Amino acid sequence: MATIEAPAQKKPPPTTHGDKDTRQQGKLARILLTPTMLVLLIVIGYPILAGTYQSLFSQSQGVDESGFVVQGDQFVGLDNYTAIFTGAAGERFWNAFYNTTYFTVVTVTLEVILGIAMALIMNRAFRAKGIIRASILIPWAIPTVVSALLWRWIFDANGIANDLLGTQVLWSTDGAQAQWAIIIADVWKTSPFIGLLVLAGLQVIPAEVYEAAKVDGASALRQFWSITLPLVKPALLVAVLFRILDGLRMFDLPFVLVGQGKPSVETVSILAFLENSNVRFGAAAAYAVLLFLYIVVVAYAFVRLLGADLIGDAKQKTPKPAGGRRRLRTVAKGDMP
Amino acid sequence: MRRRSTALGAMTAIAALVLTACGGGGGGGGGTAGTALEGTGPITLVQGKDVSGFVQGILDEWNAAHPDETVTLIELPESADAQRQQMIQNAQAQSNAFDVLVVDNVWTAEFAANRYIVELPEDQFPVDDMLPPVIDSARYLDKLYAVPNSSDGGMLYYRTDLLEAAGITAPPTTWAELGEQCAAIQATPQGAGVACYAGQFEKYEGLTVNFAEVVNGAGGVITEDDGTPNVNTPEARAGLDFLVNGFASGEIPAEAITYKEEEGRRAFMEGRLIFQRQWPYQYSLANATDGSSSVAGNFAVAPLPGLDGPGVSSLGGHALGISTFSQNKATALEFIKFYTTLENSQKYLELASQAPIYTSIYDDPALQTEFPYLPVLKESILTAVPRPKVVRYGDATLAIQDAAYGALTGEMTSEEALTQLQTQLEALTTN
Numbered sequence: 001m002a003t004i005e006a007p008a009q010k011k012p013p014p015t016t017h018g019d020k021d022t023r024q025q026g027k028l029a030r031i032l033l034t035p036t037m038l039v040l041l042i043v044i045g046y047p048i049l050a051g052t053y054q055s056l057f058s059q060s061q062g063v064d065e066s067g068f069v070v071q072g073d074q075f076v077g078l079d080n081y082t083a084i085f086t087g088a089a090g091e092r093f094w095n096a097f098y099n100t101t102y103f104t105v106v107t108v109t110l111e112v113i114l115g116i117a118m119a120l121i122m123n124r125a126f127r128a129k130g131i132i133r134a135s136i137l138i139p140w141a142i143p144t145v146v147s148a149l150l151w152r153w154i155f156d157a158n159g160i161a162n163d164l165l166g167t168q169v170l171w172s173t174d175g176a177q178a179q180w181a182i183i184i185a186d187v188w189k190t191s192p193f194i195g196l197l198v199l200a201g202l203q204v205i206p207a208e209v210y211e212a213a214k215v216d217g218a219s220a221l222r223q224f225w226s227i228t229l230p231l232v233k234p235a236l237l238v239a240v241l242f243r244i245l246d247g248l249r250m251f252d253l254p255f256v257l258v259g260q261g262k263p264s265v266e267t268v269s270i271l272a273f274l275e276n277s278n279v280r281f282g283a284a285a286a287y288a289v290l291l292f293l294y295i296v297v298v299a300y301a302f303v304r305l306l307g308a309d310l311i312g313d314a315k316q317k318t319p320k321p322a323g324g325r326r327r328l329r330t331v332a333k334g335d336m337p
Numbered sequence: 338m339r340r341r342s343t344a345l346g347a348m349t350a351i352a353a354l355v356l357t358a359c360g361g362g363g364g365g366g367g368g369t370a371g372t373a374l375e376g377t378g379p380i381t382l383v384q385g386k387d388v389s390g391f392v393q394g395i396l397d398e399w400n401a402a403h404p405d406e407t408v409t410l411i412e413l414p415e416s417a418d419a420q421r422q423q424m425i426q427n428a429q430a431q432s433n434a435f436d437v438l439v440v441d442n443v444w445t446a447e448f449a450a451n452r453y454i455v456e457l458p459e460d461q462f463p464v465d466d467m468l469p470p471v472i473d474s475a476r477y478l479d480k481l482y483a484v485p486n487s488s489d490g491g492m493l494y495y496r497t498d499l500l501e502a503a504g505i506t507a508p509p510t511t512w513a514e515l516g517e518q519c520a521a522i523q524a525t526p527q528g529a530g531v532a533c534y535a536g537q538f539e540k541y542e543g544l545t546v547n548f549a550e551v552v553n554g555a556g557g558v559i560t561e562d563d564g565t566p567n568v569n570t571p572e573a574r575a576g577l578d579f580l581v582n583g584f585a586s587g588e589i590p591a592e593a594i595t596y597k598e599e600e601g602r603r604a605f606m607e608g609r610l611i612f613q614r615q616w617p618y619q620y621s622l623a624n625a626t627d628g629s630s631s632v633a634g635n636f637a638v639a640p641l642p643g644l645d646g647p648g649v650s651s652l653g654g655h656a657l658g659i660s661t662f663s664q665n666k667a668t669a670l671e672f673i674k675f676y677t678t679l680e681n682s683q684k685y686l687e688l689a690s691q692a693p694i695y696t697s698i699y700d701d702p703a704l705q706t707e708f709p710y711l712p713v714l715k716e717s718i719l720t721a722v723p724r725p726k727v728v729r730y731g732d733a734t735l736a737i738q739d740a741a742y743g744a745l746t747g748e749m750t751s752e753e754a755l756t757q758l759q760t761q762l763e764a765l766t767t768n
Contacts, residue, residue, distance in 0.1 A: 063450060069450045069451045069728060168591070174540075260735075278731040
């Protein structure tokens with residue numbers, strides 16, 4: 001190294017060189033990402049803004065003397081939102097809000113347990129692995145609406161479920177049994193999704209870790225608790241977050257399996273849908289915006305509290321020395337004459 | 338700090354990805370589209386699924402004769418709610434994509450009041466040859482807004498073999514008789530264990546139909562002729578109590594609370610019901626001799642029973658209206674005339690078992706041989722009461738379903754249900 005004499009002392013030090021490179025790379029990245037960002041802005045940003053804007057208006061439904069509905073939207077500010085929280089509509093909203101949350105918590109909990117179990121089974125090397133994997137994934141491959149119809153047949157008054165139970169439970173009426181019908185159907189359908197993501201996490205755990213644990217005499221349970229779970233956690237958290245987001249906007253399963261207007265299974269999405277089909281777009285948009293905010297808050301809290309590595313620049317729990325590049329930069333800055 | 342905002346931004350984006358923001362179309366600017374029936378050119382016909390292929394046949398015939406004014410079929414989803422929603426969205430967007438709309442007769446008031454469809458010249462249609470309730474269901478405030486292309490009415494299906502075994506000669510005309518006949522039939526070996534009566538009691542539009550029928554069948558009304566709700570009456574309660582007591586006594590099987598048309602049809606075709614309120618479409622299916630029906634040839638139809646005599650059916654059916662935002666209304670009008678002729682109504686019956694709209698078809702002996710239920714159906718439609726003509730029908734039907742379902746499942750008494758319904762309907766019709 002000493003033999004290589006830098007011919008031009010005036011040249012900026014290589015670190016700055018690198019810095020310029022990064023800057024240029026950053027510029028290039030920005031240029032390359034612009035189309036994506038624009039598309040996202042159009043297909044996501046605009047609908048959110050349009051929906052929020054719509055939620056500030058109300059569609060009149062009064063009839064004038066000649067029997068025609070008075071046309072046009074009126075600007076009502078936050079009235080659509082206050083209406084949601086008052087009177088009978090308020091009760092209905094809080095009931096739907098509770099259902100939405102209850103379904104999400106119960107289904108995601110059950111799905112995590114089942115999903116991990118499925119992943120552990122799929123991760124085992126044995127002969128029928130391919131068949132087992134495929135069969136576990138089938139429920140996930142079926143569209144929700146189709147599986148809702150499927151379960152409606154199963155939960156029919158004279159369906160298979162009642163045959164097996166030997167009683168006649170009227171699953172699709174209103175009440176706790178309807179809630180359980182939905183929970184069962186949802187768990188059946190989406191546990192494989194968690195299983196799949198956890199399986200991906202499991203497959204990158206090196207076998208040596210387990211061998212070392214065996215040598216140390218760790219029991220299977222201990223291995224699972226101290227090795228598998230911590231190492232699979234990032235994948236699991238992503239799966240759980242996705243399921244939470246899915247659960248909070250649940251619509252098709254209760255709507256098809258049990259039907260509309262059943263208080264025990266009404267979710268916020270269904271309320272928005274019903275308002276929309278009765279031409280009250282403002283009120284529907286208000287419900288949708290509220291649900292959107294709820295999902296944002298839950299998702300954000302989830303990321304902050306559990307540190308799900310979604311964004312790629314993983315938060316490091318233990319403050320290690322910062323990454324090389326950043327240190328270089330500080331050094332470079334410090335060295336600047 | 339910056340990282341946190343990135344995280345928030347990304348979270349927002351992801352949350353947005355999984356959430357469909359439903360921004361409705363901006364409200365109608367109102368009444369700018371012409372109501373004059375002018376303009377010729379290609380048009381579209383918008384309806385649910387053309388299951389039988391009958392509609393395509395009509396279109397082919399028309400298109401061959403009018404090459405410059407072709408009609409294209411736009412098929413919407415099967416569910417009536419979804420159809421209504423797409424038609425409304427099209428009107429809200431003031432789009433000229435839809436020209437002729439096939440509307441369910443319960444939407445007529447809503448579509449007319451919102452100016453989604455235009456008034457039609459009544460003198461250009463043979464309205465006098467049609468069954469009065471059918472053409473009436475296409476009017477709003479005494480003006481014609483659509484022309485019926487099919488009708489529908491409820492009938493009482495009953496098991497002739499079981500009635501015979503119990504020595505009963507005629508089907509019941511009152512609810513009390515129905516109960517007595519059931520008891521007699523269930524006492525015979527053939528009728529043991531067969532449930533008495535069912536209709537459509539799941540919480541959906543069918544429950545509104547069944548509720549309206551029992552209320553009307555006891556002499557009550559949901560709304561008066563001028564649209565004022567008047568459902569909190571002793572008559573209405575007597576009607577609702579027929580169903581409530583039926584569930585309580587087991588006369589109506591507990592599982593009937595989950596019945597829509599198809600669940601009920603399965604029960605009837607498996608021989609699990611003695612009496613059933615059902616639409617005409619079940620007739621040919623239940624008579625199928627391919628083994629799918631165990632009651633083929635062993636049932637007949639009668640008018641629905643009521644409290645003190647024959648009951649009242651709700652009126653089903655569809656009609657053709659012209660979208661306010663259509664640019665070729667003259668063509669649309671001509672096409673509707675062509676579609677709703679007597680010949681086509683008869684073809685519709687033969688090809689798709691749709692109840693016709695013309696009186697003469699019901700009285701045709703040849704057709705009566707082919708479709709034995711025609712006289713009963715005619716009776717059913719002639720005495721039928723349209724469902725409430727409420728502009729906010731979507732809200733009204735939900736309110737009716739809430740009350741009726743609450744009463745049938747025993748969550749509230751009939752009295753509470755009707756009081757609640759009256760309050761809700763008043764709120765819907767007075768703003």
